[in-house]
Amino acid sequence: MAAQKINEGLEHLAKAEKYLKTGFLKWKPDYDSAASEYGKAAVAFKNAKQFEQAKDACLREAVAHENNRKLYSFCRAYEQAGMMLKEMQKLPEAVQLIEKASMMYLENGTPDTAAMALERAGKLIENVDPEKAVQLYQQTANVFENEERLRQAVELLGKASRLLVRGRRFDEAALSIQKEKNIYKEIENYPTCYKKTIAQVLVHLHRNDYVAAERCVRESYSIPGFNGSEDCAALEQLLEGYDQQDQDQVSDVCNSPLFKYMDNDYAKLGLSLVVPGGGIKKKSPATPQAKPDGVTATAADEEEDEYSGGLC
16 A cells, blocks of 8 residues: 555656646746646655655755745745655654744735744654743734634743743743733623733742732733632732742642642642741740749749739
């Protein structure tokens, strides 16, 4: 079966080369037919799991489309070449081709397709190079934001924020979450703004920046419905415990369902939060102990005894 598909692919390549040849009666290459044959060759090689040959066929198809001024098809072929590299586990090279295709989609006036390609590239590279994935998700969010598709933009920003938190890049994460929060406020999704405030506070406390965490809560009072919500009450309790170095109070808040059922990356931040100074619980005042027999009275006791019978 594989050998048959390989032969089929080679036949399509031969046909494509024939369409590109010129002669006495044929002055111009037939780029359209050549591109079609290269595309068929790529499919045949892919089915035979000959991904290197499939990738080369896709790139030849892209060149034929470019010469024929079919820019959308050119971008599509480039993207398919990237997907062949993905099958070969050459992820950085795959992302490079898909990213190039997305830039050309933008130039061709198809931003939606460009954004989808960038998002696919981000998913491919996320486990191998999270930093690159963050960049791709942020680029995708910018494309959607420019098209005023804010819900899609904020979803991609959320992916970037979580990756930044996972990588403990808290300064960048704080900025990313703030951008998310601004968009949710703009589209009047206020309950999600409350959740983003919790995420912000956890990130700032892991940055050891209590002032920034407190400011986040204070600024959120302007969001409709935040003041008086369970999110607000929990955050006030969290900040109070953190300020008083009361680890028990902080742990109680972070173990509550409100925090535990957040996105996993933020739930982990809550569970690992430690107050300054190691969080030593304040001891309750010691109860006075009875003096053992034979212990000498203190000076205060003696003074009291001296005047116990009055001045006269």
